[in-house]
Amino acid sequence: MDLVLVGLPGSGKTAVGRRVASRHGAAFLDLDEQIERAEGRTIPEIFATEGEAGFRRLERAAVAALGPADASPTLRRVISPGGGAIVDPRNRWALYRGRLAVWLDVRPEVLAQRLRRSPNVRPLVQGGDPLGRVRQLAAARERFYGAAHRVNGVAEITGVVDAVEGLVAAGVSAGTTLLRSTTKIGDLVIGESIAADAVGDALRRLEARRAIFVSEPGAWAAFGEGLATALAAAGWPVETVLLPAGEDAKRLSVIEEAARGLARLRVERREPLIAVGGGALGDPAGFLAAAYLRGVPWIQVPTTLVAQVDSAIGGKTGVDLPEGKNLLGAFHHPAAIVLDVAALRTLPERQLRAALGEIVKMAALGDEALFATLEADGETIARGDAAAFEAGAVAEVVERAAWAKVEVVSADEREHASAGGRITLNLGHTIGHALEAADGYATLLHGEAVAYGTRAAVRIGEAVGVTPPERARRIDGLLDRLDLGRAPLPYPVDAVLEATGTDKKHSGGRLRWVLPTGDGVTIRDDVPAEVVREAAAAVLAGAGTGSPA
Ligand SMILES: NC(=O)c1ccc[n+]([C@@H]2O[C@H](COP(=O)([O-])OP(=O)(O)OC[C@H]3O[C@@H](n4cnc5c(N)ncnc54)[C@H](O)[C@@H]3O)[C@@H](O)[C@H]2O)c1
Numbered sequence: 001m002d003l004v005l006v007g008l009p010g011s012g013k014t015a016v017g018r019r020v021a022s023r024h025g026a027a028f029l030d031l032d033e034q035i036e037r038a039e040g041r042t043i044p045e046i047f048a049t050e051g052e053a054g055f056r057r058l059e060r061a062a063v064a065a066l067g068p069a070d071a072s073p074t075l076r077r078v079i080s081p082g083g084g085a086i087v088d089p090r091n092r093w094a095l096y097r098g099r100l101a102v103w104l105d106v107r108p109e110v111l112a113q114r115l116r117r118s119p120n121v122r123p124l125v126q127g128g129d130p131l132g133r134v135r136q137l138a139a140a141r142e143r144f145y146g147a148a149h150r151v152n153g154v155a156e157i158t159g160v161v162d163a164v165e166g167l168v169a170a171g172v173s174a175g176t177t178l179l180r181s182t183t184k185i186g187d188l189v190i191g192e193s194i195a196a197d198a199v200g201d202a203l204r205r206l207e208a209r210r211a212i213f214v215s216e217p218g219a220w221a222a223f224g225e226g227l228a229t230a231l232a233a234a235g236w237p238v239e240t241v242l243l244p245a246g247e248d249a250k251r252l253s254v255i256e257e258a259a260r261g262l263a264r265l266r267v268e269r270r271e272p273l274i275a276v277g278g279g280a281l282g283d284p285a286g287f288l289a290a291a292y293l294r295g296v297p298w299i300q301v302p303t304t305l306v307a308q309v310d311s312a313i314g315g316k317t318g319v320d321l322p323e324g325k326n327l328l329g330a331f332h333h334p335a336a337i338v339l340d341v342a343a344l345r346t347l348p349e350r351q352l353r354a355a356l357g358e359i360v361k362m363a364a365l366g367d368e369a370l371f372a373t374l375e376a377d378g379e380t381i382a383r384g385d386a387a388a389f390e391a392g393a394v395a396e397v398v399e400r401a402a403w404a405k406v407e408v409v410s411a412d413e414r415e416h417a418s419a420g421g422r423i424t425l426n427l428g429h430t431i432g433h434a435l436e437a438a439d440g441y442a443t444l445l446h447g448e449a450v451a452y453g454t455r456a457a458v459r460i461g462e463a464v465g466v467t468p469p470e471r472a473r474r475i476d477g478l479l480d481r482l483d484l485g486r487a488p489l490p491y492p493v494d495a496v497l498e499a500t501g502t503d504k505k506h507s508g509g510r511l512r513w514v515l516p517t518g519d520g521v522t523i524r525d526d527v528p529a530e531v532v533r534e535a536a537a538a539v540l541a542g543a544g545t546g547s548p549a
Helices: 012-023 032-037 043-064 087-096 109-119 131-144 157-169 195-205 217-233 252-262 279-294 305-311 342-348 349-364 367-381 388-389 393-411 422-424 429-438 446-463 469-481 495-500 528-539
Strands: 001-007 025-028 077-080 101-106 149-152 176-184 186-192 211-215 238-242 273-277 298-300 316-321 323-329 336-340 514-517 521-524
Touching: 001 012, 001 087, 001 157, 012 077, 012 157, 025 032, 032 043, 032 077, 043 077, 043 087, 043 101, 043 316, 087 176, 087 393, 101 157, 109 131, 109 521, 131 176, 149 157, 176 393, 186 342, 186 393, 195 217, 195 298, 195 336, 195 342, 211 217, 211 279, 217 238, 217 273, 217 298, 217 342, 238 252, 252 279, 252 316, 273 279, 279 298, 279 316, 279 323, 298 305, 305 342, 305 349, 305 393, 336 342, 336 393, 336 429, 342 388, 342 393, 349 367, 349 393, 349 446, 349 469, 367 388, 367 393, 367 469, 388 393, 422 429, 422 514, 429 446, 429 495, 429 514, 446 469, 446 514, 446 528, 469 514, 495 528
Parallel strands: 001 077, 001 101, 025 077, 101 149, 186 336, 211 238, 211 273, 273 298, 298 336
Antiparallel strands: 176 186, 316 323, 514 521
């Protein structure tokens, strides 16, 4: 077994780690020390010459050099990464997977005291206001440390060591938790093979007495049934309400039928529902939770990539009407959101690829790391290659895109901000929605439509001078590589333009366009009609940067 100790600088990883290691005759590996030895320089020297980015590269290599986790039941290695190593999702994937990860949690006030007395120079907390700096680091990293088992690191060292020993005795769990955070919009957990434990935890927190699932046949067969079996094995009585598959679930008559199912099960006011499925299940299941008994708590277990990075986050629930999609609904945030990337292994390629349309949009909003990851690994993710799962690429993309949405939505829960805020998420959606409408929601998947819409926004942005050519080429190039938004579409340009007129991004009669800038987006309501027409016509003609597909 390998034990990984994480925590802020000064949290006692070395002191605690050495003691635990010596009790078991295990090796103690301090990754910062290893880097210094290999480089023949101290970390402050590396920071001074190569900057933080240079140091982080060396750190990633040191983590990779650990090789696979030790699978024996006896403790063989105690690994102490530097405090910031786990910020990088791939490091966390490599460090936490198959290992026992423990967080030595020490309050910033105590840490600042300790660091003041420390003989070691720690570059990230040097300079004035160490307490302020430690607080900042704690806030930025808590969700990464929180994925590990928490031990109160303020106690006497023997007490801390004993607490760690207790966890060592319990062994390594099968799943890998990568991120855990209590957010304004629900408790979020991300990982692999974590759903049963995470849903069980959420049910206990909500004082539930049974596990009431709402799902649909596809997601149920692929993932829900296994989850229900695991919860039943853990002692939970299980109930199930199945909605129809796909968009057919988003009908008001389905809500009535499902609510009657809940009534027959005598579901009470505080009993949570567990929604297992993609966006076409989460939207109506959430609406059911919002409306049944005027609102019961719910837990989201999204099983598609679209749902994990988009629809499950933000509390928008609802159903369609014959007059339009999502016209009837409510904001109702789930109590917990469980993103288990294991669910995505059975997802068809077309679903994965289309979801990347939304994720490219998230990158274009200004997430450089997400952009780079998609450029490097997007194609293998789109194909659903086992290697993309094994390497942690899928988990990284889910984490980055989902967290980016958490941040935007938390800052603007009900879409009130006029600039910035939630409206920025509509990049690519004005033309995207119009294409879906022109298509009669028949053939295009939402993410596919968003990819066309993003290309259109890039063209409009270039035409009105807000999207620099190199940014335009980069976004189009990524979409080309992912084979998104390239093929010509058979809809008349007038039908598409007319559909933009009913788009909800209307404000005072003028369409508000979210357009890419050099490193993010801006909102413009003065785009000339002929520029929009040209962009719509170009994407309909199949105008990627390359030749039409
Ligand atoms: N609420 C929001 O903020 C929001 C945001 C984006 C999209 N949406 C909505 O989401 C819906 C689209 O959701 P979607 O793209 O997830 O599609 P979906 O829910 O229809 O799922 C797609 C298909 O995959 C199957 N499936 C689900 N999980 C699976 C798994 N793990 N393995 C294999 N197959 C699986 C389903 O049975 C279905 O056939 C639309 O209705 C859209 O309006 C909502």
